[in-house]
Amino acid sequence: MGVEVVVEGLTKSFGRQVIWEDVTLTLPAGEISVLLGPSGTGKSVFLKSLVGLLRPERGHIWIDGHDLANCSENKLYELRRLFGVLFQDGALFGSLNLYDNVAFPLREHTRRSETEIRRIVMEKMDLVGLVGAEGKLPGEISGGMRKRAGLARALVLDPEIILFDEPDSGLDPVRTAYLNQLIVNLNAETEATFLIVTHDINTARTVPDGIGLLFRRELIMFGPREMLLSSDEPVVRQFLNARRHGPIGMSEEKDVSELEAEAQLGHDPGVLPPIPPQLMPSENRMRRTQRPPGAWLAANGVIPPPNSFVDERGRNWLEEYPRLVAARARGEG
């Protein structure tokens, strides 16, 4: 089971430029969280701070009782072993074939024999659907395959926490859909704690258990997916529905005159679109941290818009989910 990551009052600046201030959130153990925000709001800086590649000025990052933001270099080295990171381009070594790329952390950080390394590499290649491509060089394969190879490499040391920096960047919508399914399946398989930084609204709406939004140097909101998807906070509503109307402008923030002009036109933020069902693992598997669809909304007395929780095959997950749980309980899952 993955570990919980508790971020408290974290602040990061470069010189006099404050990137974000007083960020407080908890990545629950084993859950999938997504971090959103307009370009330049410091999402990558946040990921780098979590793995200790950047040192924030203030605040704490608690993992297993240790404060990663304020620990010794030795402790940091140890804590980093808990993380697997999928960098944007896969960050593969161009001169090594996929097998050697994936084997690299094992050869670097463990004393495993080549036989054991082969077993682990092939297991991870299988998880990401790359068996047969071990001999290829990164330059010979597609961007989607490079990402999957980067993912296999991020998995070889069996991390408790996996960070994904824009896993969908540069991928077409179909490849993104496959990658999202792979991420959900991997979460079911590894039970690690996942944090995904993305710009892809569909990914943000359907993959995670929890969503956070960075804007104007702060974390505007962080909470369960259904809470953010039904929120009427203007920035959250605008971002999660990819609308032009709202506080976010072309260059991050609209100025006062733009906002006043919009207010005078009397645009409303639009009706809330249906809340999609969360992507489930393949083959009727269940993630350990799975929440029943509609649970947060029901507990908070929020009525979802019509057609919420209906998937592309027309199945309504408010009805489908209890059926699946019952079938699994009878051993049919």
Ligand SMILES: Nc1ncnc2c1ncn2[C@@H]1O[C@H](COP(=O)(O)OP(=O)(O)OP(=O)(O)O)[C@@H](O)[C@H]1O
């Ligand atoms: N090492 C660094 N030194 C100085 N400034 C930096 C450094 N790394 C990032 N920044 C600045 O921090 C800000 C946030 O950058 P970051 O890449 O984290 O944004 P982002 O939200 O991930 O953007 P995008 O969505 O476009 O990838 C930018 O203004 C960037 O110039």
